[in-house]
Amino acid sequence: MTTAQQAWQALADWQPRQLSELVAADPESRLQALVRSVADIRFDFAKTHLDDSAIATLSSLAEAQDFSGRRKTLFSGGIANPTENRAAEHSAERGDGAPESVHVAQALHQRMRMLIDAIEAGAFGEIRHLLHIGIGGSALGPDLLVDALGRHNSRYDVAVVSNVDGAALDEAFARFSPEHTLVAVASKTFTTTETLLNAASALQWLEEGGVEDPIGRVIALTAMPERAIEWGVDETRVLPFSETVGGRYSLWSSIGFPAALALGWDAFADLLEGGEMDRHFRLANGADNVCLLAAFTDQIYANRLGCQTRAVFAYDERLRLLPDYLQQLEMESNGKSVTLAGEALGRTSAPITWGGVGTDAQHAVFQLLHQGTHLTPVEFIVAREPDHLLDDAHHETLVANCIAQGAALMAGRKSEDGARNYPGNRPSTTILLDQVTPRSLGALIAFYEHRVFANAVLLGINPFDQFGVELGKEMAKGLAEGTIEFDPATRALMDAALGE
Numbered sequence: 001m002t003t004a005q006q007a008w009q010a011l012a013d014w015q016p017r018q019l020s021e022l023v024a025a026d027p028e029s030r031l032q033a034l035v036r037s038v039a040d041i042r043f044d045f046a047k048t049h050l051d052d053s054a055i056a057t058l059s060s061l062a063e064a065q066d067f068s069g070r071r072k073t074l075f076s077g078g079i080a081n082p083t084e085n086r087a088a089e090h091s092a093e094r095g096d097g098a099p100e101s102v103h104v105a106q107a108l109h110q111r112m113r114m115l116i117d118a119i120e121a122g123a124f125g126e127i128r129h130l131l132h133i134g135i136g137g138s139a140l141g142p143d144l145l146v147d148a149l150g151r152h153n154s155r156y157d158v159a160v161v162s163n164v165d166g167a168a169l170d171e172a173f174a175r176f177s178p179e180h181t182l183v184a185v186a187s188k189t190f191t192t193t194e195t196l197l198n199a200a201s202a203l204q205w206l207e208e209g210g211v212e213d214p215i216g217r218v219i220a221l222t223a224m225p226e227r228a229i230e231w232g233v234d235e236t237r238v239l240p241f242s243e244t245v246g247g248r249y250s251l252w253s254s255i256g257f258p259a260a261l262a263l264g265w266d267a268f269a270d271l272l273e274g275g276e277m278d279r280h281f282r283l284a285n286g287a288d289n290v291c292l293l294a295a296f297t298d299q300i301y302a303n304r305l306g307c308q309t310r311a312v313f314a315y316d317e318r319l320r321l322l323p324d325y326l327q328q329l330e331m332e333s334n335g336k337s338v339t340l341a342g343e344a345l346g347r348t349s350a351p352i353t354w355g356g357v358g359t360d361a362q363h364a365v366f367q368l369l370h371q372g373t374h375l376t377p378v379e380f381i382v383a384r385e386p387d388h389l390l391d392d393a394h395h396e397t398l399v400a401n402c403i404a405q406g407a408a409l410m411a412g413r414k415s416e417d418g419a420r421n422y423p424g425n426r427p428s429t430t431i432l433l434d435q436v437t438p439r440s441l442g443a444l445i446a447f448y449e450h451r452v453f454a455n456a457v458l459l460g461i462n463p464f465d466q467f468g469v470e471l472g473k474e475m476a477k478g479l480a481e482g483t484i485e486f487d488p489a490t491r492a493l494m495d496a497a498l499g500e
C-alpha cells in the first residue's frame, strides 16, 4: 500500500495539464467523471485541474490516511476529536449517527418544538420579534438560515446580534419593541464574554421597556444548561444540545432555534432532511464521494499549486451570508499546523476562505481573479429557480454571468497587449441547486461540513478543536481587567485607546 508520504510525493510530481485542453480532450468522459448530482445538487468540477492521475494519487492518500476508518469513527460516535477526547456528532442531529446519540438529538428537538408551540400559543404574550444573541457558530448558522429561507415567509422578525460593539445591539433595539420581543441567548459554553454582556444589556433593555419579568423572556440555547440556569434562566426555557456537537456544526441543534421559530417546524425538519448528504458521504467511496472529490480539488490547489486562498461567490442573494458561514467552518476547523500525532504539519492546511455575492463581486474583486498574480480556485453557487417574480431577464443575466465567469477564467484571452491579456487556465467549481429550500440548503451545508472533514483526513489533522482562539480571548480578558502584564507597545496603545 502507498504510504501518505509517497502519495504526497506523487502529488508533488504530478504535472497538471491546461484546463482548456483537459476539457477539450474528451468532454464526455470528463463531464461524466467530474459532474455529480447528489440530493438534487449538481457539483461540477469539470473546470478544475483534476485528472485521472491526480484522482488516483489523492485516492491513495485517502487510503493511507485511513479515510474509511476515520469516517466510521465520525459516524459511530467514536473519538473523532482526540485533543478534547470527544465525539463529533453533528450528523446525529440529522438522524445519522450512533443510535443513542440520534435518540438524544431527537428528544432535544422535541423539547425545542414544544417550546415553539408554547410561544405560538401565546405563553409569552404577543411575540413578534426574536432577538438572537450569540457569536461564531452560535450566530453564523442561524443568521444564514433565517436570511436565506425567511425572506418571504418569516413568522417573526429576527435580529441576530453577535458583536460586542453596542452599536449592533442598539440597531436591534431600534427595530424592536421590548413588549413583543423574545430573547434567545445562544452559547454552547455559556461563558462567552461578548454573548453574556450582550445578553445582560438585552435584559436591561427589556426591563427599561416595561417588561415585568425580563428574564422570563429569555430562552437559553446551550450545551451547558446548568450554567444558563445559574445565570438565571428557568430550566423550562433552556434548550440544551449535546456537548459532542461542535459550535460551528451546531445549527442543526437548538442553536437553530431562530430558524425553527421563524420558518416553522416543518421547514426545520426539512433542513435536517438535508442529511441525505450524510448517507452519501458515509457510503460512497473514492472519487464517487462528492465531498471527498471536492477535498481532492482543495488539496491540489493548496498543496500542489501553492494557492493560499479559495474564493466562494454566491450568485444568489439568499445565500449572501454563505461565505461568512464557510469562513468559520473551514478556517476554524482546518486552520491548524499540527497533525493528529502532534507533529508539525509541514504543508498548507486550510486555505483562506473569502468571497462575496455575484454579480456584485465581479465589479469589485474579479480583476485580481482574472489577471492578478495569485492563482485562486473559485467556487460559484447558483440556483436554477429565482426568488422573485421580476422579469426573467434578472435571473437569466445572473446565471449567464456566473457561468461566463467560470468560462472566462478557464479560457482566458491572449493579447499582445499585456494589460489586455487574460492568461486563463484559472480553475473554478460550480454548485448548481435546483431550488434554495430548507432541504437543499441543509444538504449543501452538510456537504461543506463533510468536505472540511475529508480535507482534515487527507492532511491528517483534527478539524474539531479550536485552541487557536483561546490565547486571544485570555489576553483580551487580562487586558480589560488589568490582570496580565503587557509589553510597553501594547500598554501604550491601550492608554491611547481607553486612557483618560
Ligand code: F6P
Binding pocket: 135, 136, 137, 138, 186, 187, 188, 189, 190, 191, 192, 195, 247, 248, 332, 466, 469
Ligand atoms: O472563540 C471560538 C468559539 O469557541 C467558536 O468555536 C464558537 O462557535 C464561538 O466561540 C462561540 O462559542 P459559544 O457558543 O460557546 O458562545
